[in-house]
Every structure is written in structure tokens, then in C-alpha cells.
Amino acid sequence: MSRQSMRSNDPKKVSGELFTLTYGSLVAQLLKDYENVDDVNRQLERMGYNIGMRLIEDFLARANPGRCYDLRDTADKIQQAFKLYLGVSPSIGSWSPGGDEFSVVLETNPLAEFVELPDHCLGLRYSNILAGVIRGACEMVQLEVMAWFIADQLKGDNVTEIRVKFVKRLEDAIPAGED
């Protein structure tokens, strides 16, 4: 239990297993409710989006990062956020030549620690909530991005990889005194 040893004395920290299991039951319930993996994928992304919109404030208040003026800054902050909220350090890589697209590569995916995908839901993007969180959080700091999974350990890949693509800065939404 490598993550067990990382637990500090912070009373708000809980075992990652509790989170993993809770997320598992959420996905299982959604599968039962929708019976269609595409709908489940969409729902997970939407939930993530709503979480991201709120979580970003927590991240800003806690980690106190500055504003990003480059996607590389943003990538660093996303890496930092994974560390803070999931206790894993993803690597950032596979930059596109234009510098507007990168991958977040997770060696281990804490959401899917005890999971095996059954045959009838091979189309399920199990951890799709993470893609939604990234999109929602970036949107609140006036950055429109797309995020999607391109590799998943649950589907036999070596690593879990989330691709993030910069779409545009939301100029209208930038608060006065911040641009």
C-alpha cells in the first residue's frame, strides 16, 4: 500500500480506497440507470465538468497558483492538481508541434484500482469524469479546452493517457484587472 504511507496528519485526508470504491459504485449505478455506455460516458463527463467548476476555487485557494499565460503553465498546474487531489504525479508529454495539445499520462489510475471491465461495456470510458473535471476547471479560469482519453489501462494499454487540447481563451469572461 504505497498510498497508505503518504497519508499525513491532515484530518481531512481520507483513504484513497474509499474514494475509489465510491466512484466505482457511481459508475455501476449509472450503467444500471442508462444501460447504454455512450450515455454513461456523457454523464460522467458532465458530472466531472460540474465538479471541476467548483474544485478550481479550492485549488486556487489552497495552492495559490498564479494566472497562466501559456499552455505549458497550465499543464504544470494540472499536474500539481492531480498530486493534490488524487495523490499521483502524472507525467506531461506528447506536445503537439503548435504547443496547443498535450497528454497527461498516469502510470496508475487511482480511480480504477480494483476495476476490470466486463465484456459488454468495452466502450465505457471508466474514468471519464477526469476529462470533465479538467474541462470545467479550465473554463472557470477563462480557458476553453477539450479533454478526452486516448489510452486506458483498463483496455489493455500500458498507461492511462488523457489528451488536452487548447481551444481558445474566453476573452469575454476574463474579469477586469486580470487580462
Added chain:
Amino acid sequence: MTIHSLYILSKSGGLIYQLDNNIPTIENEKTFSYPLEVKLEVQNRNIMVVYGQRDGIKVGHTLVSVNGMKVTGQQLDDGRDAMQVLANETNYPINLKFARPKLTTNEKIFQASMFYPLYALACQLSPETRSSGIETIESDNFRMNCFQTLTGVKFMLISDPKQAGIDTLLHRVYEIYSDFALKNPFYSLEMPIRCELFDEHIKGTLEQAERLGISSI
């Protein structure tokens, strides 16, 4: 060490939270004989002292009670018009109580949304590019500190001009906002914050900051 009040503005400029922490109440009571030595006038539907400052009763104070009976607007609790009562010589000597008027909720909302364009205006007036908006406003009697987050939420704290360490306190308030407002699943973004836990923590923090100093939070 005094912190008077806290305002939180959403990113679209609406007031989503307001707390009066330590607003001194100024009330003065005095028995008057005919004719009245203070000059009263009806302003904003309240009876206000316009001239003739004495015994702590100042210009701008409003009439709150007559002979111990509460005045609401211009009307006494028994339905009589306060100005008529004051004009009638047979009612004297009369005991009047004056107080500094408090901001109503509507006025607070109004004032908060006034600040929003001022903040934006300051950025544009700035001779330097990429200037922030107004961060502090200082006057004889109070100082207002404003902290805007990267997402555009504004936290405003009105305190004594001598109060130090407001930045730390504002940051703490931001943390409480992100914990107890945003993590409440029943709170919808951009709406007024009506969360008891949030209230409790804000009050506790302000109290502690006043009592023990801001470094202790």
C-alpha cells in the same frame, strides 16, 4: 483591531454574501421642549436631522423613537404621523431617540454592484498596462480591501484603517468559500450563499482575527 463587514461579489457583480461583523451602534436619547432645537426633515422616507447638531445627535441621524415608541419611516407604532406629533406643542416635553441609519439589504446590494464598474474603471484609467482593479480604498474612518480571485469572485473587507494583515484574512475567507459554499451540493453557483456552515466558519474566523490577531488564523 476591528473588522466591520464582509462582502462577497460573484463574477457577474451581484452581491452573494454580506456580513456585518462589528458595526458600532450609535444611539442618542434626549428630552426636548418646545420649540425643537434640531431641524428635522423627511429624506428617503425617514426623518433625518439636517441641522442643529447637539449632545451626540449628529446631522444625518434618523429619528428612531418618540417617547419610547418606535418610528417606522415617518409613522409611529400607534399610527400617528411623527412629523405631526412633533409639530404639536401640547405633546412637549418630548423624548426623542436618534440613531445613525443602518444600510438596508437593498442599499447593500446597490452599493456592492456600484463597486463593480468602479473596479473595472480603475483598470482602464491606469497608466500602466495590465493593472489590477481597486485593491484598497482608504478613508478617515475605515479601509476597504478587495481581493479578486482568478475566477473573478471579489471579496471585500471593511475594517479599521489601522488593521494589518487583511490579505491573509481575505485569503482565509476564500478558503472557507471554496470549502463550505462550493462543496455544498445544494449551493448553486452565482446565487446568494445561504449556508449555515459557511456562516459559522466566517463568523468564527473574523472573531478570532479580532480577538487574537490575524496571524493566528
